[in-house]
Amino acid sequence: MIKNLLILLVLATTISCKTDKKDNSKLNIVTTTTMITDLVKNIGGDYINIEGLMGSGVDPHLYKASEGDVTKLVNADIIFYNGLHLEGKLVDVFEKMKSKSPIALAEEIDKSTLIGSEYFGSNFDPHVWFNIEYYKQFVKKVTAVLSEKDPKNSVNYTENKTQYLKKLEELQNKVISLIETLPNEKRILVTAHDAFNYFGKSYGFQVVGLQGLSTATEAGVQDVQKLAAFIIDNNVKAIFVESSVPRRTIEALQAAVNSKGHEVKIGGTLYSDALGNAGTVEGTYIGMFEYNVNTIVNALK
Structure with missing residues (x-):
């Protein structure tokens, strides 16, 4: 104040x-x-x-x-x-x-x-x-x-x-060509928070975020357990960290899934609410978008 x-x-x-x-x-x-x-x-x-x-x-x-x-x-x-x-x-x-x-x-x-x-x-x-x-x-x-x-x-x-x-x-x-290599049933994107709903709507992904749409909301134990059950039920192979959200939220989700006898990997870090470092390819909008798509597709294949 x-x-x-x-x-x-x-x-x-x-x-x-x-x-x-x-x-x-x-x-x-x-x-x-x-x-x-x-x-x-x-x-x-x-x-x-x-x-x-x-x-x-x-x-x-x-x-x-x-x-x-x-x-x-x-x-x-x-x-x-x-x-x-x-x-x-x-x-x-x-x-x-x-x-x-x-x-x-x-x-x-x-x-x-x-x-x-x-x-x-x-x-x-x-x-x-x-x-x-x-x-x-x-x-x-x-x-x-x-x-x-x-x-x-x-x-x-x-x-x-x-x-x-x-x-x-x-x-x-380029994005459309990359995504077409991923079968529809594998297009489930689990991330730290729901920053990718417009991406999902554009390219046919079901998007699920642990923290909801705003990072100002905290994920509770029930949220983690509910999403862990969803990952197991849908045989999701990879979940994703976000560059502007603490990694521990997704690591907690991974641990919850693994504790139930289902293996899920962290497929990489996605740029959501901010670009990468200035001077890098991911530091541009175009570079960030292409990097994200490559990361998602390669991890979920």
């Missing part, structure tokens, strides 16, 4: 004495999740300054703004975030920054196509980036916003959009 009050005080103070831009010839952009940061970099290229608040392995469900984050947000020309209550603990900060008009990219999606969820204030599952078609909508929105704010570079943004959409189309085709 005290920390929140301090951040709001910093917010009020910083708004009244905004600092100069790093480079007056470029837009200053602030993003929240690594997925959005990567997207904006692909569209903005060298024509923008960008700062992402969250890094690799950071859980956006639990992320709290620091005083430094507030300063970055205040000095931004544009703020892009996921929305649908993914960044739940940043809501108060965004509410105080209405004059900045932070842009929730997921709000562009037709709500009738979203997966419902009682765990979030939006009443929808916010992990929409696991539907590549939704991510393409993000790309188009970001391009439109950058072009409006910086019309002199609109041609460059549009060219970058065209190239990136082509790469996403290639990714989609």
